[in-house]
Amino acid sequence: MEYDFKKIEAKCQQQWEEKEIYKVSNLSDKPKYYVLDMFPYPSGAGLHVGHPLGYIASDIYSRYKRLKGFNVLHPMGFDSFGLPAEQYAIETGQHPATTTQHNIATFKAQLNKIGFCYDWSREVRTSNPSYYKWTQWIFLQLYESYFCNTQQKARPIADLIKKYETKGCSKFTAAEWNAFSKKEQEDILMKRRLAFSAYGEVNWCEALGTVLANDEVINGVSERGGHPVEKKKMRQWYLRITAYADRLLQGLDTVNFSDAMKEMQRNWIGKSEGAEMDFHIKDRQETIKVYTTRPDTIFGVDFLVLAPEHSLVSHITTHAQRQSIDEYLHYVKSRSDRERMAEVKQITGCFTGAYALNPFDGKQIPIWIAEYVLSGYGTGAIMAVPCGDQRDFSFARHFNITITNIIGSHYNGQEANATKDAVLENSGFLNGLIMKDAIAVAINKIEEMGIGRRKVNYRMRDAGFSRQRYWGEPFPIIWSDGIALPLDAKELPLELPFVEKYGPGPEGEGPLANIPEWTAKHLETSTMPGYAGSSWYFLRYMDPHNAETFCDRKASDYWNQVDVYIGGTEHAVGHLLYSRMWTKLLYDLNLIGFDEPFKKLVNQGMITGKSFFFQVDEKGSIISYQKENSSAAEFIRFKYGHQFVDANGILRKSVVDKNGLQLPKSIKWNKDEEGEYVVTKEEAEKMSKSKFNVDNPDDIVDKYGADTFRMYEMFLGPVEMSKPWDTKGIEGVHRFLRKLWRLFFDEIKGKLWNQDAASAEELKVLHKTIKKIDSDTENFSFNTAVSAFMIAVNELADLKCHKKEILENILILLAPFAPHIAEELWQQLANEGSILNATYPGYNEKYLIEATKEYPISINGKMRTTISMATDAAQPEVEKQVLQNEIVQKWLEGKQPKKIIFVKGKMVNVVI
RNA sequence: GCCCAUGUGGCGGAAUUGGUAGACGCAGCAGACUCAAAAUCUGCCGUUCGCAAGGGCGUGAAGGUUCGAUUCCUUUCGUGGGCACCA
The missing domain is CATH 3.10.20.590 (Ubiquitin-like (UB roll))
Structure with missing residues (x-):
């Protein structure tokens, strides 16, 4: 009998489906275990070989935990709202709902071929009204809550209203509150709500009449069409994630994420401690509030810099400087935040003509504006200390501003020195103090003088939560005379209406603004961003069909936190912070019983695709790639090049002719004994449809089977690492499975296994393997586990071991990795039931002892x-x-x- | 620019806490079986000097700590990812 993987895999998958073997119950006396994958966005390109990497890892782990006696929840679903579907709709006129449904069907078929153990009866789709009903409902909870600073938790906004009505607050009395108009009251409340509306800047493209994602803006112009893009203020929705900044930081200590991941989140939150301080402006009433982490350097301030967007800029600019400032502001409008931060070598700025006064020695300090100061961070104004900050130093040098040295010999005149260990000089009352000690002294003095205060600052900003787009959750909000009124929960879901056109509405509003029935009801016309639905989906899997609530408390109490969450680092900050925040909100409102969603996080690396590029000479012809002088050379993408280029990056003319390839340019062929060829440049890139470098898992599964594919993806290297996709080694893994098969079957003799008792040597191989596979699987070290299987099979083959006692235990170990072949052989050995319900073998140290x-x-x-x-x-x-x-x-x-x-x-x- | 990760044979990678560098696999070479091929099996396989025995050199680069460094420290270069409206 031969290893006929096609027959075996089809048979097993059918059996499993018939027996509903992956169906998971919320009622079980086994301990629970929750293994979750980051669900995919079902793109039109279908699944590529990079997607399954994490899915295979989680599938192996789920099956392993099941064999170890756990009730395992391992669901899958689709993050099906988003921009690409809408973009596709604009281009082809097909409704996103249609294309999304089609794409999901493709994804599911592809996933099923690989043999994952999902309980599809729990599938969720974020774009289904039955799902986004609850996304909208949670939005309403956010809207109806505020963050109580005393209790450090979310509370119903009704509590706050009651307090205002009866006691007032530091800014107004109860009587004043009750005398406010409805609009005034709502404006005050809006400043406390966890989901709130305010004005914010967006990338506005006049020519396209729409708002663009940062992604869609390249070098200040739109990706599509290359039209100019500028900043525009628009009413937006936000989530007050900054309120949770401290709890998001503290929560990191309670979860098992990699240090790198925690570090990234900490940096994103960017907590810093310092002081806010007011500078008087010469001959004017206004003051400029700056935020600094280094109040000890106050006597080294040589100029102030305001963000160009700072509200005081137009007030303080002198007549003489007006024109230069206007020109500079015009220039800045075309620049993205990213460009402003990245291009530090290019120093730009403009003097306002105004001067501030140092609060301690009254020194006149010129006030500049410059793009390196961002309006969104701190107060949008900084005190520049060139001897201690490199950017300030470069700026001072560039504009010939005199530099005051307050750190003596620590400053060499050539570059700034950010030390905290220098003894201060030229620093008034701080003279003689070591800088790090002077910080507290300076802050105390500032507070004493009443010109500022100690301040904790966060780099993190509130999260923009509205999109001027169609394919997302509509906001359950009606606008009435500038007041946002929430819909009643009974009216949910507020379904996304059908539209004919997906183009933008008037004034950059979303497509919903084009629908008269929608605007007639004064409904909010923007929609929620992609991360809305994905911020809580892990809860819905626990109770996916509940029409009464987002997730029954009994279900969330049973399944509790996700034990292992697997996904890419690209979600390190965005998605993970948002879902952590939503979890904390639901916890605060006593709707769930835990305030961190993910106990442990495993980041799978990316499988990069191979992209190939043609080098083009001055005349525009394709030439062979030359490493020398290639830095200045021009390259054009060779679409789908990975399908035609050989292992050395060589493209043969014979291949071009055979496949009827149309090349984008004329080509200068080289010649050797095998014929004409050209050398291309190879690069590893993220696999994506837009890069034309996608490999499809179906082809591999057809050729080698799902078991080979699964084991090969694991064998490529550690799950957490990025690695280039290459099918070179797949033969080796396939050969391994055939070799395993031959331990059971011989082409001539047929069945080989017997009931003989195992020898000491055979038991040693078995127990060594159990120990290794058990610990490697537990530690997500699947690549070394695969090699341990290979070693075990090689050794058993050398020992000519065909004993059931040994082999059936090897099969159980293998079942999580290669479930189909393991199931087939398990049944061949005449075992009762499915191998999926077998018991994981334990190892005995006594077989391993060496003298x-x-x-x-x-x-x-x-x-x-x-x-x-x-x-x-x-x-x-x-x-x-x-x-x-x-x-x-x-x-x-x-x-x-x-x-x-x-x-x-x-x-x-x-x-x- | 900032943050994070990463760099080991021709290739993917292995090496519990600092303790035999290159497990396992691919590719390659030589051989067995075969009329032949496929499949399978056996041996070799970092580099260099040497007939051999045996030695030198080797984990991006340069230093350091140590009896001993792929592993720890400092500096530096390359590559990949993220940077708030891609998901």
Whole structure:
């Protein structure tokens, strides 16, 4: 009998489906385990070989936990709202709902071929009204809540209203509150709501009449069409995630994420401690509030810099500087935040003509504006200390501003020195203090003088939560005289209406603004962003069909946190912070019983695709790629090049002719004995449809089977690492499965297995393998597990072992990795039931004990020979044996060793 | 620019806490079986000097700590990812 993977895989998948073997119950006396994948966005390109990497890992882990006796929840769904579907709709006129449904069907078919153990009865789709009903409902909870600073948690806004009505607050009395108009009251409340509306800047493209994602803006112009893009203020919705900044930071200590991941989130939140301080402006009433983490450097301030968007800019600009400032503001409008931060070498700025006064010594300080100061961070104004900050230094140099040195010899005049250890000079009352001690002294003085205060600042900003788009959740909000009125929960879902046109509405509003029935009801015309639905989907899987609530409390209490969450690092900050915040909100409102969604996070690396590029010469012809002078050369993408270029990056003319390829340019062929060719440039890039470098898993599954595909993706390398896709090694994995098969079947003799008792040697192979596979699987080290399987099968083949006692345990170990072949052989061995419900074998240390060890012997740290010695030998005995050794004596040349280092069970080092 | 990750044979990668660098697999070379091919099996396979025995050099680069460094520290270069409206 041969290994006919096609037949086996089809048969097993059918059996499993018939028996509903992946169906998971919320009622079980087994301990629960929740393994979750980041659900995919179902793009039109279908699944590529990069997608399944994490899915295979989580599938292996889920099956492993099941064999270990857990009730495992391992669901899958689709993040099906988003921009690409809408873009596709604009281009082709097909409704996003149609294309999305089609794409999901493709994805599911592809996923099923790989043999994942999803319980599809729990599938969620964020674009289904039955799902986004609850996304809208949670939005209403956010809208109806505020963050209580005393209790550090969300509370119903009704509590706040009651407080205002009865006690007032520091800004107004209860009587004043009650006298406010409805609009005034709502405006005040809006400043506290966790979902709130305010004005914010967006990338506005006049020519396209729409708002663009940062992604769609390249070098200040739109990606499509290359039209100019500028900043525009528009009413937006936001989530007050900054309120949760501290809890998001603290929560990191309670979860098992990688240090790198925690670091990224901490940096994103960007908590810093410092002071806010007011500077008086010469001859004017206004003051400029700056935020600084280094109040100790106050006497080194040589100028102030305002963000160009700062509200005071137009007030303080002098007549003489007016024109220059206007020109500069015009220039800045075309620049993205990213460009403003990235291009630090290009120093730009403009003097306003105004001066501020140093609050301590009254020194006049010129006020500039510059794009390197961002309006969204701190107060949008900084005090520049050129001797201590490199950007300030470069700026001062560039514009010939005098630099005050307050750190003596620590400043060399060539570059800034951000030290905190210098002793302050030229610093008034701070003279003689070490900088890090002076910080507190300075803040105390500032507070004492009433010109500022201690301030904790966050880099994180509130999250923009509206999009001027169609394919997203509509906001359950009606506008009435500038007041946002929430819909009643009973009216949900507020369904997305059908539209004819997906183009933008008037004034950059979303497509919903084009629908008279929508605008007649004064409904909000923007929609929620992609991350809305994905911020809470892990809860819906627990209770996916509940029409009464987003997730029954019993279900969320049983499944609780996601035990392992697997996904890419590209979601490190965005999605993970948002879902952590939503979880905290639901927890605060006592709707769920935990305030961190993900107990453990595993980041899978990306499988990069291979892209190929043609080098083009001055005349516009394709030439062979040359490493030299290629930096200045021009390259054009060779679409789908990975399908035609050989392992050395060579494209043959014969291949071009055979496949009827149309090349974008004329080509100058090189010639060798095999014919005409051209060398292309290879680059590893993210796999994506737009890069034309996508490989499809279906082809691999058809050719080698799902089991081979699964094991090969794992064998490529550690799950967390990025790696280029290459099918070179897949034969090896396939050969391994065939070799395993041959332990059970022989083409001539047929069944090979027997009931004989296993030998000590065979038991040693088995138990060594159990130990290794068990710990590697537990640690997500799947690549080394695959190699351990290969070693085990090689050794059992060498031992000609066909004993059921050994083989059936190997099958259980293998079942998570290659479920189909394991199931088939399990049944062939005449075992009862499915292998999916087998019990994971334990290993017994007694089979692994060795009496002797082959010790490596080093001379001065270099390995020279090995000596076999008893495992329990002590140092004196070891030294004796080592010194008797011929090779050691040769290196000693008759001398006595200075020292002999012996590490039991490890090695011996003779130091001469 | 900032933040994070990463760099080991021709290739993917392995190496529990600092202790035999290159497991396992691919590719390659030589051989067995075969009329032949496929499949399968056996051996070799970092580099360099050497007939060999045996040695030198080797984990991006340069330093350092240590009896001993792929692993720890400092500096530096390359590559990939993220940077708030792609998801």
